[in-house]
Amino acid sequence: MALALDPGEAHTQFVDWAESNGVDINGIAPAKFLDRGMGIVAAKDLKKGERLVHVRNTSLITVALPAVRVLKFPDNATVHGKLAAFLALKLQAKDSEYKLWQDVWPTEQDFRDILPIHWPKKLQELLPNAATTTLTNQQSNLTRDWHDLHPSLPSIPKPLFTYTWLIVNTRTFYWAYPDLPASHPRLPKKRGQLTSDDCYAMCPFMDYFNHSDVGCDPQADATGYSVTADRAYKAGEEVFVSYGAHTNDFLLVEYGFVLQENASDAVLLDHLIVPVLSKEQTAVLKEDGFYGSYTLSASTTTTASTLPICHRTQAALRLVTLPSRRYAAFVSGSDEGATDQARVNAYLVELLVKYARQIGDILEEVEGLKVEGEGDEEAGVQTRSKKARRSLSLSLAQSGEDGEAGVKAQHKDVLLKRWKQIRGIVNRGVEALGG
Numbered sequence: 001m002a003l004a005l006d007p008g009e010a011h012t013q014f015v016d017w018a019e020s021n022g023v024d025i026n027g028i029a030p031a032k033f034l035d036r037g038m039g040i041v042a043a044k045d046l047k048k049g050e051r052l053v054h055v056r057n058t059s060l061i062t063v064a065l066p067a068v069r070v071l072k073f074p075d076n077a078t079v080h081g082k083l084a085a086f087l088a089l090k091l092q093a094k095d096s097e098y099k100l101w102q103d104v105w106p107t108e109q110d111f112r113d114i115l116p117i118h119w120p121k122k123l124q125e126l127l128p129n130a131a132t133t134t135l136t137n138q139q140s141n142l143t144r145d146w147h148d149l150h151p152s153l154p155s156i157p158k159p160l161f162t163y164t165w166l167i168v169n170t171r172t173f174y175w176a177y178p179d180l181p182a183s184h185p186r187l188p189k190k191r192g193q194l195t196s197d198d199c200y201a202m203c204p205f206m207d208y209f210n211h212s213d214v215g216c217d218p219q220a221d222a223t224g225y226s227v228t229a230d231r232a233y234k235a236g237e238e239v240f241v242s243y244g245a246h247t248n249d250f251l252l253v254e255y256g257f258v259l260q261e262n263a264s265d266a267v268l269l270d271h272l273i274v275p276v277l278s279k280e281q282t283a284v285l286k287e288d289g290f291y292g293s294y295t296l297s298a299s300t301t302t303t304a305s306t307l308p309i310c311h312r313t314q315a316a317l318r319l320v321t322l323p324s325r326r327y328a329a330f331v332s333g334s335d336e337g338a339t340d341q342a343r344v345n346a347y348l349v350e351l352l353v354k355y356a357r358q359i360g361d362i363l364e365e366v367e368g369l370k371v372e373g374e375g376d377e378e379a380g381v382q383t384r385s386k387k388a389r390r391s392l393s394l395s396l397a398q399s400g401e402d403g404e405a406g407v408k409a410q411h412k413d414v415l416l417k418r419w420k421q422i423r424g425i426v427n428r429g430v431e432a433l434g435g
């Protein structure tokens with residue numbers, strides 16, 4: 001069990017505030033962990049099915065709040081951007097009603113330590129392919145939101161907006177406004193047209209929960225949000241929720257960590273398979289809906305009948321390696337494909353073995369990166385209070401000194417860890433495919 005430390009005064013004050021502001025807490029408490037900031041622990045033995053927390057719908061922070069609507073952000077701005085803008089204004093105002101909540105958020109420096117969006121470019125360039133795609137999308141979403149909202153935020157510097165945008169990104173919950181009727185004017189769009197990008201809610205206290213691939217499943221209804229124990233917990237044990245079935249590449253970019261054990265982990269193979277497709281094969285796969293998103297899963301329960309590759313990968317590789325009628329029989333379902341499986345496997349093994357060699361080179365490159373500012377700067381920051389660190393880092397950022405930061409030991413460690421995980425998945429894949 002990871003060591004849970006006393007969270008400190010700011011957290012005690014926040015919990016008191018939360019309890020008097022629509023958050024019902026039962027048998028759990030925030031605690032500090034050495035490697036993942038804050039989290040939630042069982043404050044007593046808990047039974048499976050016990051409700052651990054309920055956050056009233058009126059205590060959620062959504063764009064339907066009158067306090068957000070009155071700011072009249074542009075209609076075309078995203079819900080993510082509007083919430084980030086609202087929270088930036090609240091953080092700047094000295095008398096915000098959310099001050100005690102904001103005081104327990106991770107600091108901007110915490111984000112610089114863990115989130116790849118703040119990594120130096122040379123390190124970002126060494127991210128695995130799937131992580132690079134997620135990071136590119138994240139960067140362009142942030143740029144779009146800043147572009148759309150900064151004319152409405154003359155007093156907010158970009159680093160502050162970036163900070164609250166990342167707070168929303170790492171702490172938001174899916175909220176489809178179950179408390180509002182179908183075409184209520186406070187909905188971001190009419191109910192029928194709501195997309196997942198419209199359904200963001202900030203949920204004070206619930207945002208203390210850390211993620212595990214197997215954990216409690218937060219539930220929303222018209223009364224608000226709740227978390228119920230998915231199993232029995234001993235007092236002192238950390239209680240996780242699941243943020244969803246995410247790979248470690250996704251978790252690294254969106255949340256700044258990778259899991260040691262992750263049943264949802266997989267390696268994206270697009271960069272290996274797409275380049276071997278001819279123009280004609282690409283067109284066929286696009287037409288059949290099998291172009292891209294080729295995955296090799298991390299599953300260790302693979303048997304001969306359940307290979308660690310997805311159906312899309314099977315389809316693409318069959319088109320590349322077999323006569324087109326064999327491909328057609330497979331995708332139409334008239335042939336399960338067992339006869340050709342060995343050929344398909346052998347082809348993929350070749351690609352994976354080549355990839356394993358490249359991974360070896362990348363690992364060497366990452367291992368060789370020089371870590372800057374080790375020791376001195378870190379030690380100084382750790383002795384300051386969290387609040388002081390926040391104001392220090394925000395004021396630094398406000399001066400525009402974003403620059404090209406150096407590689408930190410933390411960045412390098414997590415990147416090495418991820419590449420070693422990928423090497424493990426690839427090697428296990430080669431074995432399972434009979435290589």
Ligand SMILES: C[S@@+](CC[C@H](N)C(=O)[O-])C[C@H]1O[C@@H](n2cnc3c(N)ncnc32)[C@H](O)[C@@H]1O
Binds near residue numbers: 114207209254256
């Ligand atoms: C919703 S917040 C959870 C509370 C957060 N740990 C804090 O200090 O406030 C999500 C963030 O928690 C951290 N986190 C969540 N689950 C984690 C895990 N299993 N391992 C390491 N860090 C985790 C990541 O920094 C992530 O961006």
